[in-house]
Amino acid sequence: MLREHPEAFGEHAEQFAERSDAEIAQRLVDGNLVGAFVNSELAGTAGWFLQKGAKRQHIGVIWGMYVAPEFRSRGIGGALLDQLLANIRDAGCDVAQLGVAEPNVVARELYESAGFKIWGREEDALRVNGKPVAIIHMWRML
Secondary structure (H helix, E strand, C coil): CCCCCHHHCCCCHHHHHCCCHHHHHHHHHHCCCEEEEECCEEEEEEEEEECCCHHHCCEEEEEEEEECHHHCCCCHHHHHHHHHHHHHHHCCCCEEEEEEECCCHHHHHHHHHCCCEEEEEEEEEEEECCEEEEEEEEEEEC
16 A cells, blocks of 8 residues: 555655564554455555544544555445544544545545545645645544
8 A cells, every 4th residue: 555555645665664563563553453354355454543642632543544446436445434433432532533645535535425524734745756745634523
């Protein structure tokens, strides 16, 4: 996913490949990662984390949403999102936030269909191959 869609993620594939197994395992735990499987094959992943600081711990932030191309248009993204929202709610959060690369209209439409609203646009948030990518920031109450 990092190689195929570098504009959608904040980390370079090369940087991720340099991480140790222990770092990756800890990131999976800390990032509250969930997966969707079709016939025992990983079809998609997404995670969330709790905002830091006592005044922001009511906010769960969704990160790393990805569905492999061969599994798209099957409702997997919606199912992952529903599970994340349930997990965030179960953790006691009242608000969910996320950021989506502006060119990713399909993802933005999924989030809007789940009740997310745009609250801001971050110009030049990422640079991919020297080109700026804007991030659309979204939120919803739970």
